[in-house]
Every structure is written in C-alpha cells, then in structure tokens.
Amino acid sequence: MSHRTAPAPxxxxxxxxxxxxxxxxxxGYRLPPPGR
Known part of the structure; x- marks a missing residue:
C-alpha cells in the first residue's frame, strides 16, 4: 500500500x-524486470 504512494509519481x-x-x-516497484 505505501509502496504505491511513493513510486506513483x-x-x-x-x-x-x-x-x-x-x-x-x-x-518496492512491481514491474517485470527484463533482465530477470
């Protein structure tokens, strides 16, 4: 919940x-790393 508030902008x-x-x-991002 708090992760979304910081990385949002x-x-x-x-x-x-x-x-x-x-x-x-x-x-705390949830994007798919292309390197992984």
Missing part, C-alpha cells in the same frame, strides 16, 4: 530511466 520517470533496475526493485 516516479513510475514513468523510473520506468524510462531504469527499467527493471535494482533501484526500482528497492523502491
């Missing part, structure tokens, strides 16, 4: 900057 920014990156996962 940074969803498009992070997704384009670091898709599937360790940083996105650390923030």
């Amino acid at each position: 940074a969803d498009p920014g992070f997704g384009a900057a670091a898709p599937g990156s360790l940083r996105a996962e650390g923030l």
Whole structure:
C-alpha cells in the first residue's frame, strides 16, 4: 500500500530511466524486470 504512494509519481520517470533496475526493485516497484 505505501509502496504505491511513493513510486506513483516516479513510475514513468523510473520506468524510462531504469527499467527493471535494482533501484526500482528497492523502491518496492512491481514491474517485470527484463533482465530477470
């Protein structure tokens, strides 16, 4: 629940900057990492 509140505004920014990156996962993102 809290993860969605923080990454919500940074969803498009992070997704384009670091898709599937360790940083996105650390923030609590739920996007499918292309490297995994």
